[in-house]
Amino acid sequence: MSIYLGLMSGTSVDAVDAVLARFEPDFELLASHSKPIKPALKQRILALAGASMYGVDDFGLLDRELGELFAETATELISLSGIPASRITAIGSHGQTVRHRPGQGFTLQIGDPSRIAEQTGLTTIADFRRRDVAAGGQGAPLVPAFHRWLFHAPDEDRVIVNIGGMANLTCLAADTNTRVTGFDTGPGNALLDEWIYREQGLTFDANGDWASAGQVIPALLESMLTTPFFHQSAPKSTGREQFNWHWVEHHVDKLSQTASAADIQATLTELTAHTIAEAVKWLPLSSPTLFVCGGGVHNGFLLTRIADRLPGSRITSTAELKLDPDWVEAAAFAWLAWRTDRRQSGNLPEVTGAGGERILGAIYPA
Incomplete structure (x- = not known):
């Protein structure tokens, strides 16, 4: 049974959400964990996301710090789950979006995946959005x-x-x-x-x-x-x-x-x-x-x-569909890692506007 770890930090910038899941023969959410983003770090992220100009050093430091935070969240989840790291095939990390301008042909997420791979010892798949943008798509939603x-x-x-x-x-x-x-x-x-x-x-x-x-x-x-x-x-x-x-x-x-x-x-x-x-x-x-x-x-x-x-x-939540609503997006990026690992496409061109289906993400080997 191949297990994948999904990491997600969204526009709210309130926490890094992490899940362990398997996708074959059926989907199963095995464990979940959320690590709050400290207020001072959140304000720096929002400052970077809102600035028209920002220092390259500041950008690089945030990229490193978020990579470390994502790695810590993954490590904590593995420890809490009791599932050995050796059973986890790969991590799928969304990163933290700091600029999304598909009309200008780019989207940017930070949270250094090299550092995630280095600190966890696990293959990390990240940077899912830019290939779709390169193919003429919005890069979102995925x-x-x-x-x-x-x-x-x-x-x-x-x-x-x-x-x-x-x-x-x-x-x-x-x-x-x-x-x-x-x-x-x-x-x-x-x-x-x-x-x-x-x-x-x-x-x-x-x-x-x-x-x-x-x-x-x-x-x-x-x-x-x-x-x-x-x-x-x-x-x-x-x-x-x-x-x-x-x-x-x-x-x-x-x-x-x-x-x-x-x-x-x-x-x-x-x-x-x-x-x-x-x-x-x-x-x-x-x-x-x-x-x-x-x-x-x-x-x-x-x-x-x-x-x-x-x-x-009728309005209800995805809990009725057997997936807690708080973990859907993190599970989605574990799924995208599973798809990339199998060399299968992860986008829907009819949704993003890309020129076709694409295998998404870059792989950072363990």
Whole structure:
């Protein structure tokens, strides 16, 4: 039984998630572990991701430090699981995205895979996105290929909705003649987390309770929805380069009245709910079931707002499909490592817009 280790740090920059999984003869999640990213390191990552210019030394140091953090997370997972490292075929590491500009032909993730391989003694496969970009694709989202492999059902139309820092979805029609569709819908948790941190010093809005105490500001929501990204056709992907606090301030500053902090949080929550729901309505499906994963699954108020906008759809989590919603993305990069190790493609050209299927990632041998 070949076992693969997946490492994931997303746009929220809150933790490195790690899983051990096998993919044959059937999928099984064997162990999981999450290592928080310390606030000081998180702020340096966000500074690098948000800067138009940044020192090369600073970039190199962060690349090294994140490689060490990823390696530590993998080592801790192996120790906690009780599974000998000798049984693990390879690590699949997503890295930490610090710049994503497919329109300019590049995407950049850091977290030195050479250091991961060196410190763990395990073959490490990383840098999954750039080959897709080189082939003319967005390089994201990549997880729809994994969603199709694991979650497709011949008797139910499904939409897998990942709500991380950004949100994306995968359309899995029961009819296999309907092509798989997947794309980013816009902000997920990133702006909600940033605003509550600025106002209350908290890292997230637990269950959406603060947002639920506010009122949506229609003029602010309408202004934000004029952003061209929301009206672009797929394939498309986005990140903090587009949706960041400067973008929010630009729209808040246009308001003719002062808005309360809770009302801004309510409006940002409604923005996420609205853009996800509108994306689902655009899909060629009638009342699909939505399976939610990512950190947003824990925001009950957000899920209620999505449900209110999609009254014909049932909303649940991927736990119903036997995969805890907190571990879907890390499992996806373990799966991508498995695919690369077998010299099989990992992208879906119909999702990313690439010129064809490609074997993704670079291999750093043990």
